[in-house]
Amino acid sequence: MHVLSLGDTILLEAGAGAPVWRWWGPGAGAGVRDLPGLAALRPRADFALEAPVPLTLVPGFGTGWFGPAALRAHRSGQDFAQQWQAAHIDQTAESLTVTLVDPAARLRLIQRLAVEGAVVRLRAELVNEGAPLTLDWLAAGTLPLPPGAARIKSFTGGYNDELAETLEPMPAHQWQREGVSGITGHAGPPGLFVLTADAGWHQGLVYAAQLAWSGNHRLLVARADGGWLLQAGEALAPGEVQLKTGESYQTPELIVTCAEAGVNGALQAFHAAIRAAGPVLGPRPVHLNSWEGLYFDQDAARMIALAERAAALGVERFVIDDGWFAGRVDDRAGLGDWRVDPRKYPQGLMPLAERVTALGMDLGLWVEPEMVNPDSDLYRAHPDWVLALPGAPRPTARHQLVLDLGRAEVRAHLFAALDALLRALPIAYLKWDHNRALAPAAGADARPGYRAQLLGCYALIDQLRAAHPALEIEACAAGGGRIDAGIARRTHRFWTSDNLDAVSRSTIQRGFLHFMPPERMGAHVGAAPAHGTGRAQAMAFRAAVALPGHFGVELDPETLTPADAALLKAAIARYKALRDRLHQGQVWLGEGADGLAWQAQGSAAALLLQLTRCAPPRERFPPALPLPMLGDARYRVTLIDLALSRACPQPAWTQTLRAGVVLPGAWLRHAGLPLPALAAESAALIALEAVGEAGAA
Ligand code: GLA
Numbered sequence: 001m002h003v004l005s006l007g008d009t010i011l012l013e014a015g016a017g018a019p020v021w022r023w024w025g026p027g028a029g030a031g032v033r034d035l036p037g038l039a040a041l042r043p044r045a046d047f048a049l050e051a052p053v054p055l056t057l058v059p060g061f062g063t064g065w066f067g068p069a070a071l072r073a074h075r076s077g078q079d080f081a082q083q084w085q086a087a088h089i090d091q092t093a094e095s096l097t098v099t100l101v102d103p104a105a106r107l108r109l110i111q112r113l114a115v116e117g118a119v120v121r122l123r124a125e126l127v128n129e130g131a132p133l134t135l136d137w138l139a140a141g142t143l144p145l146p147p148g149a150a151r152i153k154s155f156t157g158g159y160n161d162e163l164a165e166t167l168e169p170m171p172a173h174q175w176q177r178e179g180v181s182g183i184t185g186h187a188g189p190p191g192l193f194v195l196t197a198d199a200g201w202h203q204g205l206v207y208a209a210q211l212a213w214s215g216n217h218r219l220l221v222a223r224a225d226g227g228w229l230l231q232a233g234e235a236l237a238p239g240e241v242q243l244k245t246g247e248s249y250q251t252p253e254l255i256v257t258c259a260e261a262g263v264n265g266a267l268q269a270f271h272a273a274i275r276a277a278g279p280v281l282g283p284r285p286v287h288l289n290s291w292e293g294l295y296f297d298q299d300a301a302r303m304i305a306l307a308e309r310a311a312a313l314g315v316e317r318f319v320i321d322d323g324w325f326a327g328r329v330d331d332r333a334g335l336g337d338w339r340v341d342p343r344k345y346p347q348g349l350m351p352l353a354e355r356v357t358a359l360g361m362d363l364g365l366w367v368e369p370e371m372v373n374p375d376s377d378l379y380r381a382h383p384d385w386v387l388a389l390p391g392a393p394r395p396t397a398r399h400q401l402v403l404d405l406g407r408a409e410v411r412a413h414l415f416a417a418l419d420a421l422l423r424a425l426p427i428a429y430l431k432w433d434h435n436r437a438l439a440p441a442a443g444a445d446a447r448p449g450y451r452a453q454l455l456g457c458y459a460l461i462d463q464l465r466a467a468h469p470a471l472e473i474e475a476c477a478a479g480g481g482r483i484d485a486g487i488a489r490r491t492h493r494f495w496t497s498d499n500l501d502a503v504s505r506s507t508i509q510r511g512f513l514h515f516m517p518p519e520r521m522g523a524h525v526g527a528a529p530a531h532g533t534g535r536a537q538a539m540a541f542r543a544a545v546a547l548p549g550h551f552g553v554e555l556d557p558e559t560l561t562p563a564d565a566a567l568l569k570a571a572i573a574r575y576k577a578l579r580d581r582l583h584q585g586q587v588w589l590g591e592g593a594d595g596l597a598w599q600a601q602g603s604a605a606a607l608l609l610q611l612t613r614c615a616p617p618r619e620r621f622p623p624a625l626p627l628p629m630l631g632d633a634r635y636r637v638t639l640i641d642l643a644l645s646r647a648c649p650q651p652a653w654t655q656t657l658r659a660g661v662v663l664p665g666a667w668l669r670h671a672g673l674p675l676p677a678l679a680a681e682s683a684a685l686i687a688l689e690a691v692g693e694a695g696a697a
Helices: 262-277 300-313 350-358 377-381 408-424 450-467 502-513 539-546 562-583 651-659 665-670
Strands: 002-006 010-014 020-024 071-074 085-091 095-102 107-116 119-128 133-145 149-158 161-169 174-179 191-196 206-212 217-224 227-233 241-243 248-250 253-259 287-289 317-320 362-367 427-432 472-475 493-495 521-525 550-553 586-591 596-603 606-613 634-643 661-664 682-691
Touching: 002 085, 002 095, 020 133, 107 133, 119 262, 133 206, 133 253, 149 502, 161 502, 191 217, 191 262, 206 217, 206 227, 206 262, 227 253, 241 248, 253 262, 262 586, 287 300, 287 521, 300 317, 300 350, 300 562, 317 427, 350 362, 362 408, 408 427, 408 450, 502 521, 502 539, 502 586, 502 596, 521 539, 539 562, 539 606, 539 634, 539 682, 550 562, 562 596, 562 606, 562 634, 634 651, 634 665, 651 661, 661 665
Parallel strands: 287 317, 287 550, 317 362, 362 427, 427 472, 472 493, 493 521, 521 550
Antiparallel strands: 002 010, 010 020, 071 133, 085 095, 095 107, 107 119, 119 133, 119 248, 119 253, 133 227, 133 241, 149 161, 149 191, 174 217, 191 206, 206 253, 217 227, 586 596, 596 606, 606 682, 634 661, 634 682
């Protein structure tokens, strides 16, 4: 037996079988590498196996471990209980690769762990060296959770109501979050946070995990043999993966972190991991998206007029949403026929594209490549190209079916269609939508096609990006239905939600920021009343809520009053001036007293602090706001913007902060920033900059 440690948080005992988990968390650093007698200190129990089977890196099924197994596989019922032997352990300072074999079952399992900054990336691979095998489940990783784990923070949601936070106690038995709709879903990324008893936004031990995967998934937290464990992987459909001799299956990557600085520590680790694995992003251009301004009611003249109004506001990328292609007068027809509608655009899209670029903007175009309307030329030509059960009805959703991207000829057709568009027009950006779940999802061989569908989608995006390296892609799925670390590797922006109501948005966006950095968060200023809810908020508040993300506009500026148009133009200019600070640093989320939400973006030395109040205050006098992320320096505190729904009763506060005031960081950390009384639907943007001795004088 010897101790295996990885990074500062992982401690395992290596032996003859799969390495045994001894700890995941703080305190596993260099000092414990020579920990003597770990095996002798393992807990024992009466009326149990003489050689108890503890939680291992790859807990087995049917051999004495009675918690969730990492692998469930069989050959018509044979070889269901694997007896792993450790064959190789390869370790570097940043990685651990454990190869296990079961010579009788002729299986090889490779579990990989790689440390990158504050995250660990885990992935497992199963190689079938025997007769054909049915694989039901292979966890990307199984990790122990600490005895002090107290609550699970996860997210739920639906269309127009993505990423709604829920808090639950640790389970007596098992907690499970499973998605089998073939896509990530509106609850947000397949991930969760586990908080220890004293953990909060800024302090305490927090564990978090997210799968880099946009398809079916299963996450579980289970009580087993005296502790909790966390396990996650792809949820396979019955019979979906059958491995022939010599074939292997690779899980999606599971990204985990354990942070001593609370939820913010964990989400900052996620942001760094998403940035490290994804495309490098330049300054995020201001968008105008045509959807809520024009819907399907578009043509060359209207679109050019909209582009001109967009440019006058300072917009930098003009995105033509749904409705530009043949047959698309509403959502009943046209998907699949990616040619420009000759009635709306008799001269094609080039005159519009030229006008957009002449106005100094990038051009973006909406597509929904995986989908087809039955009322389309593509479907009429290839009715066999969709996911469907043989002989069964083909239920539509939003009047559409799903093309089978598991088939090479379908991918080749879609690549040719999209590549032709990208070659014909100066398109900098595709908004890539996916407006329905996969059901039923049988491929050409009538077997489950979920995995093949997703791998086909990833391959298609990768092929397009290789052919058009400058192309940016937005991942959209009826709003925020495909937000995850798998598609984040190959795309540049998420459409966070179709709900543009700023009150709804302020919670949806906070959910988003638990997993993804703000520069990926599509955040638009929409109309009032909001099309998604019918509620109306003032322009200043709408713009303030959109500011921290990747800012955009989704309305026809012609409908604005001159005062609102001027406010929006000023907000666009403000976003351009601040985007580098908003997007390249860390994010802190927090809650003040009495319903005030805040977030800060930047570094501890130079922060932009946004305060948002959605509901009316209860307290007559607003409590001060402690800012726990500040250091001991003195900070110049300057009010940049105040979006008030009612006049602030404290003009002296506004005047003082507009001019800027220098305050000690320690005082702001503990006593807090004095605040004015803000009415419902108000926001404030404040800069905090550490100043040297001169500034402090
Ligand atoms: C989805 C998207 C919207 C818009 C429409 C177009 O709902 O989320 O933003 O693109 O499709 O049909």
